[in-house]
Amino acid sequence: KAHLTSSVLGREIHYFSEIDSTNNAAKKLAADGCPEGTIVVAEEQLTGRGRLARGWYSPFGKGIWLSVVLRPPFAPMEAAKCTLMAAVGINRAINAVTGAGCGIKWPNDILCKGRKVVGILTEMSAEMDAINYVVIGIGVNVNMEEQDFPEEIAATATSLAMAAGCRIPRMKLLTAILAELENVYSTVKTSGFAPILAEWKSQSITLGQQVAVNGIDRNFTGLAVDIDADGALLIKTPQGIERVLAGDVSIRPS
Ligand code: BTN
Numbered sequence: 001k002a003h004l005t006s007s008v009l010g011r012e013i014h015y016f017s018e019i020d021s022t023n024n025a026a027k028k029l030a031a032d033g034c035p036e037g038t039i040v041v042a043e044e045q046l047t048g049r050g051r052l053a054r055g056w057y058s059p060f061g062k063g064i065w066l067s068v069v070l071r072p073p074f075a076p077m078e079a080a081k082c083t084l085m086a087a088v089g090i091n092r093a094i095n096a097v098t099g100a101g102c103g104i105k106w107p108n109d110i111l112c113k114g115r116k117v118v119g120i121l122t123e124m125s126a127e128m129d130a131i132n133y134v135v136i137g138i139g140v141n142v143n144m145e146e147q148d149f150p151e152e153i154a155a156t157a158t159s160l161a162m163a164a165g166c167r168i169p170r171m172k173l174l175t176a177i178l179a180e181l182e183n184v185y186s187t188v189k190t191s192g193f194a195p196i197l198a199e200w201k202s203q204s205i206t207l208g209q210q211v212a213v214n215g216i217d218r219n220f221t222g223l224a225v226d227i228d229a230d231g232a233l234l235i236k237t238p239q240g241i242e243r244v245l246a247g248d249v250s251i252r253p254s
Helices: 022-031 080-098 160-164 170-191 194-202
Strands: 013-019 039-045 063-070 103-105 109-112 115-127 130-141 210-215 219-227 233-237 240-244 249-253
Touching: 013 022, 022 039, 022 063, 022 115, 022 130, 063 170, 080 103, 080 109, 080 115, 080 130, 080 160, 080 170, 080 194, 130 170, 170 194, 194 219, 210 240, 219 240
Parallel strands: 013 039
Antiparallel strands: 039 063, 063 130, 103 109, 109 115, 115 130, 210 219, 210 249, 219 233, 233 240
16 A cells, blocks of 8 residues: 555555455445445456456456446446546556557457457446446456466457566556546546547547447447547448447457
């Protein structure tokens, strides 16, 4: 804790050697009334969770498996902004610490040389018109080597160490991530979402790409042209502009 430069994020730290999922623990703490900025970190997750009911590979000591509790003064409909905001902050931090040259894939993955290094899983609890809490779950592949990844994800995942060509000190990276998350959160609260959206766009590797969308009730391809003020991706198709919200779809280059 003495290392941290953030003042709110990490003011309460729950550290585990091994845990099912840091998001599960953070949601329990949040439901029990823990302060905003509480974080849960673990060396290893036994059942780390990803978006769209996928798992998240979380081997001991090789990554940052982190969940952050926020209580943002946004309407529940605006919770998607937390994910975009987190992606911007984390992308700043990892590029500053590693120089790896990462970019953001809509809505919330950070990729390096076309392979995933960071995943973000935002979970929310809201009542009526107010958010009770948001848990931002962040998985960063830090010091894995090629052979550490299971076969199913080896082709699509990488680590910062592999991208940068050297081991990355995890504490330094964690400190930078918390500091940048605090910065982007304070920007959103004081200046609104526009500056973060602008940075998101400038760091995006999705805009300008031909993408395939796989949703529950729709599958189509088109050109990713923009992201709107709610964080939805706008895709140009022969039928017109399709608007895609995070949560219900996966996209891949086509
Ligand atoms: C995704 O890309 O599908 C999101 C992955 C999110 C993984 C992180 S690791 C810390 C936190 N705890 C979890 O169980 N998941 C998130």
